Amino acid sequence: MGFFGGIGAAKVGAGGIYFLANRAADHTPEKPHWLPALYRVKIKSITTMNSRKKDDLFIVEAVIVTSNCPDRPAGTKASWVVNLKQDAALGNIKGFLAAVNGIDPGNEEAVNAEVTEAVCELAVSKEQPLTDEEVMLECTMIETRAGKPFTLHRWSPVSAAA
């Protein structure tokens, strides 16, 4: 087999485009100033995979329907990746699945009753029942305890935005 013998099976990479917060007018790399970005996105796929570092990942791929972030205009394909080794991972996934199913993530009782293990498995199943569902996303930039920038994703139902 030649150097590119496996190319037939290879998928074209999306280049790992992620959601961003908005840069304020006075934002500089040395003195960052971020503002929340608000999106309306349409789900294209929800999957799980094992990374090269053997981490379990939960991946949402979506198309931006509306955006107030010039760096991520409408029509852009973007992903949200959650590493399940993070403490907050399952809670974040739960919040996302609640929102995309029209449930307020802040309503703990409703979330716990409705977002079950079966719902999570259904979401990532080959049937992909959440394809083309729309959900609101607010991205804000925060600093982690280690001092590194981190994009916080807050999901909410489209019905709440209306």
Place this chain on the structure above:
Amino acid sequence: MSSVAERLLRKAGITPGMTNPQSNLGRAFRRQGVKKTSEFERIASLPRRDWNVDAEELAAHLTAEFAKPATSCKRDCVCRGRGTMALRPVQAAALADIHDYGGMFGPISVGGGKTLFSFLAPGVCEVERAMVVVPANLRQKTDNDWWKLAVHWKLKPISIESYERLGRASNAQLLENRQPDLLVFDEGHLLKNTKAACTRRVARYLQARNQQGNPCRVAIMSGTLTTKSIREYWHLLRWTLGAQLMPLPTHWPEMMEWADAVDAKSQSAIRMAPGVLAELCNAEEKKAIEYGGDGELEAVRAGFARRLIETPGVIATTSQQYGGSLRITMEDVPALDKLAPHYARLRDDWQTPDGWDFSEAVERWRHARELVCGFYNVWDPRPPTEWMMKRKRWHQFVRETLKHTHLHDSEFQVATACARGTLSSCVDVIELGRQREADVYREWVAIRDTFKPNAVPVWIDDSTLKLAAAWLSKNDGICWVEHPCFGEKLARMTGLPYHGRKGLDQHGKLIDDATGPRIASILANSTGRNLQFAWSKSLVVSCPPNGKVIEQLLGRMHRDGQEADEVHYHFVIACMEQLEGFHKMLSEAEYIEGSTKQPQKLLFADRDIPSLDRLGSMVGPRWGV
């Protein structure tokens, strides 16, 4: 189930039952447990009762009504010389239920008095056309019993039929022609197979009567109604109690969820969590479910069993009808060590001693038991080479398929899937140095019927025969055999009678009327026969590993009327498969007792049988080492 899950399932176009139980999604659904539905609520709200309450008074009342005046009788009369008989509480309760509810579902212990119930039911229900259905080998005995009991009871005439006759093509309209108003099925576990002709005909007849608005009363009884699954008696409950009274969901998919939570072996090997079934449990059982582990299954079964047996129309015996001592021991046959190479071939190559291939574990167990008896079956004449080759290829395909799929459990299921096109049997086959693709199933089917196997036993050892002969010379008991050829050879060796088909020996004598040591076929004699008056000792040379069979077999002597202090069953267990088989029967007995509260003689008995853990210390090829 959450409404979100339901919505997503609708969007996906699937149901939980369609998911692969081994997948993450399937496992997630199973962990959720049995769902609460309107059917569960119907079942949970069914009245509960203990049929034992007032049953003695009822028995006295019905005895006064239906028993004839006392007469002078001999000891061999069915009354044992007392001149009169009385109903037992369980019989009276069963008669009351068939009268009050139009149906009776009776997991009644072996020896519980089912025969007399069958004969009295027409009088209690005031029907003119009643049919009692029994296994073919008991038809004559049942007829004899009717005449014997008619001396002491006011019995209406009945017709007696057999399951086998109902299943014959020539009798397809028998029920429609006779129009029985009451059907009593003794050994009702023989209706378990919903695809059998007999079962389908009964179902058709009952449905037609219901549609006419003139339902037929149905009583179904057996000491062994189930061994593994509530699926075995789901339709029987529907026939006897109807959709409103039956304590199982009327919808099959929902019943399957219950079965997956309660059964001996879950369909997919991944048990469904109890879910709403926990609501049928008492406080202690609920704690056990919360705690999880082995106690959870026991608790769920206990809760379900209670719901089942407390349902009006269900008469279940929950204590041994006869409490005499029962002992079970085993004996090895060390002389069989010389058959070591044959056992090795059986297990490593999946071949019988003469090189025949087989594809299913059940066949391996069968051939292992044959070897213990000192023979194996060959086909005479031998089949053509091409036939053998295509059969071998087919069996290899079946073995590989069964190893890698959860959807099929047997050769029959694999063949059906190939015939329907839901499973491809196209494989690469290397012949004469060339590779080609073959449709293994179609090639086998095309040639299969061109040769009819004629199994003939080939004897290679007589150690077990000698052991059995020695036992019979020292014990006034019955030597039970699985294989007719073994029984016949032993009979020739010892000069003793062998009771085969219909319980008859070579002189036409029924085993029920005999005394003295003799040999009996398990298949022909393990059900329905009252052997307790003449014997209390048994040697079991080889027994099919089936919980129902063993319960029936033990019940031949361990039953009311047994006068010996102890009933003793001595098993020949001389290979790994027989020991595993015995423990399989134990586990089936645990399931039956756990899920129906029907006490099992195998669990009641004092057993001196090695545990499976000890198998590792049993040396020699017969034990897998």
